[in-house]
Amino acid sequence: MTEPKPETVAAWTSLVTAGRVVLDHIESALKQAGLPRLDWYDALLEIERAGDEGIRPFELKDRLLLPQYGMSRLLERMAKAGLLAREGVAGDRRGQIVRLTQKGRQVRREMWPVYAAAMMRRVEHRLTQEEVVELTRLLRKLSRS
Amino acid sequence: MTEPKPETVAAWTSLVTAGRVVLDHIESALKQAGLPRLDWYDALLEIERAGDEGIRPFELKDRLLLPQYGMSRLLERMAKAGLLAREGVAGDRRGQIVRLTQKGRQVRREMWPVYAAAMMRRVEHRLTQEEVVELTRLLRKLSRS
DNA sequence: CTCTGGTAGATGCAGTTGCATTTATATGGG
DNA sequence: CCCATATAAATGCAACTGCATCTACCAGAG
Numbered sequence: 001m002t003e004p005k006p007e008t009v010a011a012w013t014s015l016v017t018a019g020r021v022v023l024d025h026i027e028s029a030l031k032q033a034g035l036p037r038l039d040w041y042d043a044l045l046e047i048e049r050a051g052d053e054g055i056r057p058f059e060l061k062d063r064l065l066l067p068q069y070g071m072s073r074l075l076e077r078m079a080k081a082g083l084l085a086r087e088g089v090a091g092d093r094r095g096q097i098v099r100l101t102q103k104g105r106q107v108r109r110e111m112w113p114v115y116a117a118a119m120m121r122r123v124e125h126r127l128t129q130e131e132v133v134e135l136t137r138l139l140r141k142l143s144r145s
Numbered sequence: 146m147t148e149p150k151p152e153t154v155a156a157w158t159s160l161v162t163a164g165r166v167v168l169d170h171i172e173s174a175l176k177q178a179g180l181p182r183l184d185w186y187d188a189l190l191e192i193e194r195a196g197d198e199g200i201r202p203f204e205l206k207d208r209l210l211l212p213q214y215g216m217s218r219l220l221e222r223m224a225k226a227g228l229l230a231r232e233g234v235a236g237d238r239r240g241q242i243v244r245l246t247q248k249g250r251q252v253r254r255e256m257w258p259v260y261a262a263a264m265m266r267r268v269e270h271r272l273t274q275e276e277v278v279e280l281t282r283l284l285r286k287l288s289r290s
Numbered sequence: 291c292t293c294t295g296g297t298a299g300a301t302g303c304a305g306t307t308g309c310a311t312t313t314a315t316a317t318g319g320g
Numbered sequence: 321c322c323c324a325t326a327t328a329a330a331t332g333c334a335a336c337t338g339c340a341t342c343t344a345c346c347a348g349a350g
Contacts, residue, residue, distance in 0.1 A: 004268075005269065011277045011284070014288065015164055020288075067307090067309095068330095069310095071329090073331095076330090093315060119149050120149045124150065124153040132150075133156075138280045139159035139280075142268065143159065143167070213300095214338075215336095216299090217298095217299060218337085237345080238346085239298040239344060239346070
């Protein structure tokens with residue numbers, strides 16, 4: 001059995017740690033401001049991008065890397081909060097189409113400055129522009145299927 | 146309000162995505178093998194490192210970045226599974242000392258090859274040695290307090 | 291000694307997640 | 321048309337998490 005190099009273990013450890021630290025930082029800024037969590041933001045953004053056409057939950061779950069039941073329940077809670085509307089889709093009676101409400105767009109807009117400020121404090125202010133670009137390149141090599 | 150640069154957003158997005166993808170990969174390998182999840186491994190490793198002396202839960206929670214109640218319940222479950230023992234500590238009757246049992250050491254040893262193989266597939270085989278080192282350096286700049 | 295404030299750890303409750311399964315519908319083969 | 325198989329989404333239940341609070345103990349000030 002081949003062992004991973006110590007540098008590989010260090011890289012994985014720092015990936016997990018950095019992810020956790022930055023995530024905690026952003027989440028606590030949002031909570032501080034009385035706003036929803038980041039998973040709601042991600043969903044709001046993705047649905048908003050779909051525009052008037054809307055988007056199907058099964059597409060959404062792939063983009064957000066959520067399990068099917070997780071997506072189902074997230075949409076359920078966000079709908080209850082009035083941030084989105086779900087309608088049946090013509091041509092497939094199993095499915096539904098999700099669209100943001102006005103309130104959904106507004107909440108996403110309110111979250112953005114808080115999210116952005118936290119991201120800048122944790123990422124932009126700590127790395128040079130070249131480092132940011134290089135980091136992105138390396139991380140993408142890890143998630144490519 | 147200053148906006149983050151698009152490259153910053155891309156870096157943050159790829160950090161979250163890479164963390165999720167690699168984590169999912171490792172978790173599913175462990176589950177496949179009928180082994181406990183990664184948070185148990187992390188705890189097992191940290192406790193094993195403490196050796197005969199053992200370690201206090203409040204130190205452990207800092208190293209593992211867990212909230213106090215999360216640590217408390219994780220130790221409770223792992224103790225119930227027979228992987229660790231908790232004893233009172235001389236000189237502070239509020240506290241306790243945690244040590245691995247033989248079974249705890251064994252389970253950690255069984256988890257390692259599965260964990261290591263998944264890590265190598267996802268990290269070591271996708272980056273050059275220089276890239277791994279550079280990635281670690283950049284990520285550490287993000288989590289430094 | 292007693293009081294006050296602090297630290298270690300546990301816990302009740304509500305909300306969330308994971309897993310397996312269910313419901314409803316679609317689609318292709320015979 | 322009928323069936324077997326596949327897909328979209330929801331759901332019951334058990335486990336887990338977050339939040340606030342609680343219990344037990346410690347340590348220093350007066």
